[in-house]
Amino acid sequence: MPVCLTSSRDDVPYLQSQSMRNNLVFTEVPEDNTSGSEAAEATERKLRQHLQDAFKIAREMAESIWFERVHRSPGAPVTGKIRNIVAKFTFFKDREMVRKSWKQLFPPDVIQKRRVLVPKMKEARRQGKRAYLAYDTLYVDGTAVRADYIKNGTIEQVSLLKQSQDQQGKSNVADNLDTPVSNAGGQAKGALVEECRYVYLDLGSNKGVQVRKLFEPALYPGATIIPYFDKIFGNVDNRRKYACAFGFEANPRHFSRLKYIENAYRRKGFRVTFYNNAVSNEQDKNVTIYSETNFDIDWGAGILDAAIVDKINMTRYEVPTVDIVKFINKEIQPLNPKAVLVKMDIEGSEYTVLPHMLENNVLCKNVLTSMVVEMHEWAKEQMKSELDLNILRQRMSTQNCAPTEIVPVDDESYNNDVEVDPGA
Known part of the structure; x- marks a missing residue:
């Protein structure tokens, strides 16, 4: 039977993408790497517990999920460092249930802010800086940056007080919970102090x-x-x-x-x-x-x-x-x-x-x-x-x-x- 090598090569990316479509990557799941690589069974057990704790998935449902493979990535374990978990779900519907559970943890405005912050996080990491996302805030070398403070693609450095004012201090003068203090004019500062x-x-x-x-x-x-x-x-x-x-x-x-x-x-x-x-x-x-x-x-x-x-x-x-x-x-x-x-x-x-x-x-x-x-x-x-x-x-x-x-x-x-x- 003739074999079409070109067709087979073109199919490789498709097959890889189909294989990976059932994968999800999980971060910050505790890892025991003090005595070598963590056993796959231990990794899977921790992942199921993580689905209950962080994703608020019922225990019975978390225990019923079928995985083809659960492993740590990338590379070999490093003492004191937590590697990601890559989970390949047997059934795509289980994967989607978990993915949607994660998305439901964040309000729409937070999801939008994270979309703005992710490119900045990647850019900071390429520059060798320590960068990570926590909810709606990006931390770059210990400095907190929110999506509100990225203007024209540039991060505007502001104090924690200004961030907390803009996040929480809604001006009584404006009488509008959607109006941040920074946009409420000269009366905003007095309103915040009163609050x-x-x-x-x-x-x-x-x-x-x-x-x-x-x-x-x-x-x-x-x-x-x-x-x-x-x-x-x-x-x-x-x-x-x-x-x-x-x-x-x-x-x-x-x-x-x-x-x-x-x-x-x-x-x-x-x-x-x-x-x-x-x-x-x-x-x-x-x-x-x-x-x-x-x-x-x-x-x-x-x-x-x-x-x-x-x-x-x-x-x-x-x-x-x-x-x-x-x-x-x-x-x-x-x-x-x-x-x-x-x-x-x-x-x-x-x-x-x-x-x-x-x-x-x-x-x-x-x-x-x-x-x-x-x-x-x-x-x-x-x-x-x-x-x-x-x-x-x-x-x-x-x-x-x-x-x-x-x-x-x-x-x-x-x-x-x-x-x-x-x-x-």
Whole structure:
């Protein structure tokens, strides 16, 4: 039988494309590469769990998906680095179900912003820069860039405050939730300051439960932080009108959820902004964050691995830092808020951050009204620190200012949150 080599060669790209059409690539799925390449069975098991955690696919459905092959790519494993997972689905309908589930996690405006940002991310990577997307924000060498700040193909560098204003500060003067402050004329700044009469600074947001308690306390009966919200900021109606919440979470795996809460709350008129940065005494330094593989117990992610239960399978992320003193001085103080409450639960980093705050005179009542601090005793030895709350109070009393009030509460209630959707 004659063979048409030309036809066969022309068919190769078609056959390859048909073979690849059932593939999807997944990023940031925890990888165990400490002792060689991860077993294919372990990779597939982690992928199925990822579909449940990140894509909100029911367990029964995730377990019923058929894969022809699931493997890590590219190349050989590198300790401390997470390779992508390439999954070849047996049935195209399963592939489409997963793909559409991912798309449904993002509102249309976020999808549009990501389309604008992806070419810029690729361009930055070609230039040898560290670039990645987190929800609707591009990070280039630790600097956050949103699609709003790309003008004529050029990235416009702006402060976090301006970004948060444009993202969340809707001018009361304009009386239009679709009008960003930057377009509201000379009255916008005054309107924003009026809106941010109170500030809640959530350092170590985890899954965002504490911010939800601030704006929806009725969902969390018995939560011990709520009486302090009432005392410092006033009742919930007052908070919804005049409070601004800024949250920092180092663990990237929580960020899709946090941005979902942020966008749901903005649609309700609540001023909330989350940042994927590690709270630190240094600015724009990449640090390694250690995280549990099991999402349900992932409470202790931070710069130390001491609190991680499953150290063999723990995940490592590279995350940019934020100098919290600079953030407070440049982003919070210009708002001239009447009261600022800080919650600090940063898994051992408090032993470097608190002395830094003391040295820079921000632990003063006229800067930070009150603060909730969790001191992680297990981190003291590794951080080479003797600091505790008594020593902290003593050092604060020697400042040339009235010290920030240390609020005696440790509210760990509702860690897994309630069933009510933030957008409901």
